[in-house]
Amino acid sequence: MTSRQFLLVVALVQGVLLAALVVLIILNRWFRLRRSAHLQPRRAAVDDAMRRWAAGAAPLAGVLIGLARLPVSLAIDALVGWSARVPGERWRELAAELEHQWWARVVRANGNSARWWKRLECARFLSVGAMPSDIARLTRLINDPHAAVHIAAVASLERMESTPLTLTALERLPSLAPTVQAYYAGMLRRSRPVVIQHLQKRLRRTDDPALPRLAEFAVRLAEPALRERMTALADHTNLEVRTQVARALGSFPHRESVAALTRLGADSTWEVRAQAVRSLGMIADATTLSLVRGLVRDPIWWVRLRAALALMRFGGAGRNALLEIEVGGNAEARDVAKMILGLPAQALAEFAA
Amino acid sequence: MSVFGGVIHGTDLAILIYFLGLNSFYALLLVLSIPEIWEQTRLAEDDDFQRLMQSDALPPITMLVPAYNESATIEASVTAMLTLEYRSYEVVVVNDGSKDDTIDRLRHAFDLYEVPRIYPETIPTKPLRAVYRSRTRSRLLVLDKENGGKADSLNAAINASRFPLVIAVDADTLIEPDALLRLTRPFLLGREIAAVGGTVRVANNCTVKDGRVTDARVPHSLLAGIQVVEYLRAFLFGRLGWNRLGGNLIISGAFGLFRKDYVSAIGGYRTTSIVEDLDLVIRLHQYLRRLKIRYEMPFIPDPVAWTEVPESAKVLSRQRERWHRGLIAATWQYKGMMFNPRYGRVGFLAMPFYAFGEMLAPLIELFGWIVTVGGLATGMVDTTFALLFVLVAWCYGMLLSIWAVVLEEVSFRRYRRFSDLLLLLLYASLENFGYRQRTVWWRLKAFVSVWKHQHVWGEMTRKGFATPPS
Numbered sequence: 156m157t158s159r160q161f162l163l164v165v166a167l168v169q170g171v172l173l174a175a176l177v178v179l180i181i182l183n184r185w186f187r188l189r190r191s192a193h194l195q196p197r198r199a200a201v202d203d204a205m206r207r208w209a210a211g212a213a214p215l216a217g218v219l220i221g222l223a224r225l226p227v228s229l230a231i232d233a234l235v236g237w238s239a240r241v242p243g244e245r246w247r248e249l250a251a252e253l254e255h256q257w258w259a260r261v262v263r264a265n266g267n268s269a270r271w272w273k274r275l276e277c278a279r280f281l282s283v284g285a286m287p288s289d290i291a292r293l294t295r296l297i298n299d300p301h302a303a304v305h306i307a308a309v310a311s312l313e314r315m316e317s318t319p320l321t322l323t324a325l326e327r328l329p330s331l332a333p334t335v336q337a338y339y340a341g342m343l344r345r346s347r348p349v350v351i352q353h354l355q356k357r358l359r360r361t362d363d364p365a366l367p368r369l370a371e372f373a374v375r376l377a378e379p380a381l382r383e384r385m386t387a388l389a390d391h392t393n394l395e396v397r398t399q400v401a402r403a404l405g406s407f408p409h410r411e412s413v414a415a416l417t418r419l420g421a422d423s424t425w426e427v428r429a430q431a432v433r434s435l436g437m438i439a440d441a442t443t444l445s446l447v448r449g450l451v452r453d454p455i456w457w458v459r460l461r462a463a464l465a466l467m468r469f470g471g472a473g474r475n476a477l478l479e480i481e482v483g484g485n486a487e488a489r490d491v492a493k494m495i496l497g498l499p500a501q502a503l504a505e506f507a508a
Numbered sequence: 509m510s511v512f513g514g515v516i517h518g519t520d521l522a523i524l525i526y527f528l529g530l531n532s533f534y535a536l537l538l539v540l541s542i543p544e545i546w547e548q549t550r551l552a553e554d555d556d557f558q559r560l561m562q563s564d565a566l567p568p569i570t571m572l573v574p575a576y577n578e579s580a581t582i583e584a585s586v587t588a589m590l591t592l593e594y595r596s597y598e599v600v601v602v603n604d605g606s607k608d609d610t611i612d613r614l615r616h617a618f619d620l621y622e623v624p625r626i627y628p629e630t631i632p633t634k635p636l637r638a639v640y641r642s643r644t645r646s647r648l649l650v651l652d653k654e655n656g657g658k659a660d661s662l663n664a665a666i667n668a669s670r671f672p673l674v675i676a677v678d679a680d681t682l683i684e685p686d687a688l689l690r691l692t693r694p695f696l697l698g699r700e701i702a703a704v705g706g707t708v709r710v711a712n713n714c715t716v717k718d719g720r721v722t723d724a725r726v727p728h729s730l731l732a733g734i735q736v737v738e739y740l741r742a743f744l745f746g747r748l749g750w751n752r753l754g755g756n757l758i759i760s761g762a763f764g765l766f767r768k769d770y771v772s773a774i775g776g777y778r779t780t781s782i783v784e785d786l787d788l789v790i791r792l793h794q795y796l797r798r799l800k801i802r803y804e805m806p807f808i809p810d811p812v813a814w815t816e817v818p819e820s821a822k823v824l825s826r827q828r829e830r831w832h833r834g835l836i837a838a839t840w841q842y843k844g845m846m847f848n849p850r851y852g853r854v855g856f857l858a859m860p861f862y863a864f865g866e867m868l869a870p871l872i873e874l875f876g877w878i879v880t881v882g883g884l885a886t887g888m889v890d891t892t893f894a895l896l897f898v899l900v901a902w903c904y905g906m907l908l909s910i911w912a913v914v915l916e917e918v919s920f921r922r923y924r925r926f927s928d929l930l931l932l933l934l935y936a937s938l939e940n941f942g943y944r945q946r947t948v949w950w951r952l953k954a955f956v957s958v959w960k961h962q963h964v965w966g967e968m969t970r971k972g973f974a975t976p977p978s
Binding site for chain 1: 551554566567625646695696699897904907910911913914918929
């Protein structure tokens with residue numbers, strides 16, 4: 156074959172491909188329009204049936220028939236959409252009925268699929284339609300390697316109280332990225348008693364590599380039952396643990412918290428001092444005023460800022476201390492005092508947050 | 509065969525090999541974009557946004573909005589930014605020494621009051637004149653500073669930002685309400701993200717109401733219409749393909765989310781750079797690879813920001829020339845990264861591709877034309893072969909553009925009307941007849957500017973967005 160013939164063949168193939176692509180685009184648009192014209196009334200019918208059933212004006216059978224007529228992904232979308240609007244008892248009734256639906260059985264079976272999108276479909280369905288018999292399946296899905304799948308599966312904790320599931324999620328929590336941890340934390344709040352009990356045990360293991368993450372989670376809960384364990388970790392060797400403890404103790408006005416925070420206020424790392432002084436401001440114990448006042452002269456800007464903001468929470472005495480610092484001999488402390496005293500209440504509140 | 513004939517044939521062969529190599533790489537990107545868009549579309553469809561909106565997992569974001577002489581649009585743009593569907597974010601607008609009344613507009617529209625500056629200047633910038641907060645919008649912070657350019661304004665905004673993620677947004681860019689939410693998906697999926705880019709689409713001819721695109725249309729102007737296809741190609745298959753290759757070098761400066769600690773660690777945006785977004789991304793790669801930090805810089809297609817593109821050839825030529833000047837400067841500045849094993853795929857794939865496949869492409873194309881015309885004139889190149897070659901090259905260009913339309917059509921389908929789809933196909937077909945040759949010329953001019961050491965931004969005149977009929 157000569158080069159000319161080769162180019163001719165390439166040009167012909169390209170021409171055919173171009174024509175095929177144009178036809179594909181047009182057919183795809185036409186097909187989608189037709190499909191949407193078919194499905195929209197069905198989706199509207201499900202919404203209508205759901206509305207009437209939720210109001211007690213129609214039987215559940217209408218909803219089930221409507222859902223079965225939709226493609227699975229749309230049926231799951233409809234369920235997720237309505238799950239927040241239907242009261243718990245009625246929703247459980249629907250979830251129980253869905254167990255016997257053929258399409259729901261297929262979706263459940265997809266929980267073992269090798270394809271992540273099938274498992275995701277299953278996890279999304281179970282996040283709103285799980286029954287006690289699904290606990291083993293959900294446990295597997297929470298341990299799924301695909302992030303989208305386990306994130307969808309953990310949402311089932313919002314509706315289901317199950318100790319094994321809660322513990323599975325708690326075990327997974329420390330190994331997750333911070334954003335995902337925060338999401339898990341939100342889901343785990345509902346199972347508070349189990350979580351607290353578990354945390355009390357785990358926070359005792361001072362050599363646990365997951366301790367910083369668990370401490371961070373404990374801060375989010377702000378649970379008084381955890382105060383004692385958190386206080387005991389104030390002298391931990393890990394900087395992140397001490398930082399989390401310094402953050403957490405601000406929510407627990409107690410003399411042991413104040414004592415621990417006083418020690419943390421003199422920590423060698425500025426991150427811990429900054430959090431400790433913030434927490435001391437939250438508690439605003441008069442005996443710590445001089446310590447907080449001293450931290451306005453800290454060599455690190457963030458600690459000085461946090462200390463000055465904390466002084467504003469001590470009321471008149473704190474304000475007077477700042478006024479004295481403003482005309483004092485330390486230039487850096489003077490600057491930060493001047494800044495904070497010049498802030499309006501709204502800005503102060505935002506910075507203190 | 510004479511020496512001249514040998515040179516002609518040798519050059520022809522070299523150009524043919526270059527053509528085959530480059531287009532094979534484009535074909536690879538095309539193939540890689542298929543599973544990528546499929547996965548992204550599935551994830552986008554399966555997002556339960558209501559649940560996310562209610563969770564406190566979403567990382568807080570600071571939007572950095574540099575504004576220079578934006579008096580006409582600033583109020584609407586900032587209002588739209590302040591009403592995005594996202595739980596925790598702030599907007600830092602920087603008036604970069606505007607000569608018009610941008611700052612007065614902001615002051616009146618948002619009831620601003622001056623506050624003392626209470627943050628350290630981590631990245632040095634031009635002096636600040638004042639810092640303002642709003643009585644009506646607690647999310648808003650406005651900085652008034654002396655003129656220092658876009659990069660300097662972005663650095664000032666980074667200094668003032670409170671949150672760990674920052675997103676640079678042009679004041680005239682329209683962000684879709686759920687775009688921030690969608691942009692944070694990779695963070696929520698637990699990936700080690702250093703930066704993430706979203707799609708920028710063309711807003712010309714779209715209907716805009718209250719700073720939002722309410723009806724997406726394809727422009728009727730040929731120049732703007734072809735740019736729609738260009739943007740689709742660049743975002744939907746170029747960057748998606750690069751996702752799989754792990755070396756995205758461009759995250760649009762008009763819509764890109766970055767981790768602030770990394771940006772601060774490399775000293776923020778470089779004020780001397782012509783294309784500050786490309787420069788920033790390359791430096792981020794350099795920094796993270798040197799420190800052996802695990803990271804990803806993905807592009808995700810469903811968060812959308814809309815921007816107005818030039819409709820006049822004069823303005824477009826200035827824009828393209830500047831982009832290419834920036835590419836030349838960045839390639840030259842970071843040439844040490846090329847084929848350097850320390851920089852992995854970025855050094856072995858992305859940098860060489862941008863240097864040889866993008867930066868040098870107009871020079872090689874020009875050279876090819878000269879040699880071919882010379883060969884035809886002297887009878888050393890066969891006319892039929894040359895014509896067939898040009899035909900194949902053009903058809904391939906068309907295929908790539910139409911492929912971008914296919915990806916748009918099977919995934920997001922923003923253009924709902926059938927007439928818009930036909931227009932897109934028409935523009936994809938016409939791109940190779942005149943438009944592409946002009947862009948080659950503009951990019952060639954960039955080499956001349958670099959040679960002459962010109963460092964001019966080029967003014968971007970905008971027509972403004974269409975509003976719905978009352």
